[in-house]
Amino acid sequence: MPSKKLENFSRRNPELAPLVQKLMDYIHWLLGQKITKLIPRVAAAQLGISEADTLGLLSLFQDAGIVEPRYDLVCKQTGSVLGSYHSLDEIPDKIECNVCGKEHDADDLRVDLVFEIAQGRAANAAA
Amino acid sequence: MPPHKRKPTPKDDFFEHGRQLLQDAENSTNPKFAKLRAKAAKRYFDAHVKGGARISTGLALGVGLPVILLLAGICIYAAIKLSPTVVWFVLIACVAFTLIIMLMLLALTGLMGDSLVAKVMLGIFDKLIAAYSKGKPDAR
Numbered sequence: 001m002p003s004k005k006l007e008n009f010s011r012r013n014p015e016l017a018p019l020v021q022k023l024m025d026y027i028h029w030l031l032g033q034k035i036t037k038l039i040p041r042v043a044a045a046q047l048g049i050s051e052a053d054t055l056g057l058l059s060l061f062q063d064a065g066i067v068e069p070r071y072d073l074v075c076k077q078t079g080s081v082l083g084s085y086h087s088l089d090e091i092p093d094k095i096e097c098n099v100c101g102k103e104h105d106a107d108d109l110r111v112d113l114v115f116e117i118a119q120g121r122a123a124n125a126a127a
Numbered sequence: 128m129p130p131h132k133r134k135p136t137p138k139d140d141f142f143e144h145g146r147q148l149l150q151d152a153e154n155s156t157n158p159k160f161a162k163l164r165a166k167a168a169k170r171y172f173d174a175h176v177k178g179g180a181r182i183s184t185g186l187a188l189g190v191g192l193p194v195i196l197l198l199a200g201i202c203i204y205a206a207i208k209l210s211p212t213v214v215w216f217v218l219i220a221c222v223a224f225t226l227i228i229m230l231m232l233l234a235l236t237g238l239m240g241d242s243l244v245a246k247v248m249l250g251i252f253d254k255l256i257a258a259y260s261k262g263k264p265d266a267r
Contacts, residue, residue, distance in 0.1 A: 013159050015157075015159075016159060016160070052147075052164045052167070053160050053163070053164065055164065055167035055168075055171060056160055056162075056163025056164040056166065056167045057163065058167065059163060059166050059167040059170055059171075060163065062170075069170075069171055071141075073137060088138060088141075091136075091137065091138060093136045093137065105137075106136050106137050106139065109137035110137060110140060110141070111137050111138055111140070111141040113141070113171055
C-alpha cells in the first residue's frame, strides 16, 4: 500500500486495516474493468459494511488523492446521468433532459454522490 | 395570505441522506468509524450539515461571547460608578442588546429559522408596547 496516508492510518488503526485494503483492492478491480466511477452503495455491499462506513473510508481515500467526489444529477425516469458536478452549489434546480426531452425539476431529479477514481494515483497505490 | 413555501430542489433528498449519515455517526459504536462518518457527512453533505448556516458555530461563539462579556462588564461598571436610575437604564439596554445578538447569532448559525427569529422579536416588541401602554395614564 504505497499511499503514505493510508499506510499511516492502517498502522494507527489495525482493526480497520483489512477494510482499507479491501476497498483498495476493489478500486483496483474497478480500474481493471475500465470503470472509473465508484458508487458508495455498491462498494459498501462489496465490503460488507454500511454505506455510512464506506463513505467514511472514502473520505480517507480522498485525502490520499485516490478518489474525487462528484455529484451526479440523475433523471429519475430513465436513470440517466444528466450532469456531473464538483460541488453541490453547482447543481441546477432545473435541467433540460436530453433523454426524455423534457425540462425536469426537483420531482424528476435526484442527486447521487459518486467517486471518480484518480487512475494514476489509484494504480500506484494498489501496486 | 398563505406563507411563502420554498420550492424543493433536487438536493433536498440528498441532504436527507446526509442527515441520516450524521445520525449514524452519532450512534456508531466504533469511535474511529464515528469520526470518519462525521467527517464524510460534513465533507459530502456540506450544505445539509450547515442547515442554512451562514457562519460557523465557532465563529458565532467567538463573536458573541466577547460581546456579551463586554455588555456584562458595562453593567457592572454602571452599577459601581453610576446612579441607580442610570444603572436600570443601562441594564435594560444591555439585556435587550444581548437578546438581539443571541437571536441573530442563532439565526446565522442555522440553529433557529429566520422566521422564528422574526416571530420572537415581534413578540418581544409587542410585549414591550403593551407594557408601555399599560404604564401610561389613560388619555381620556
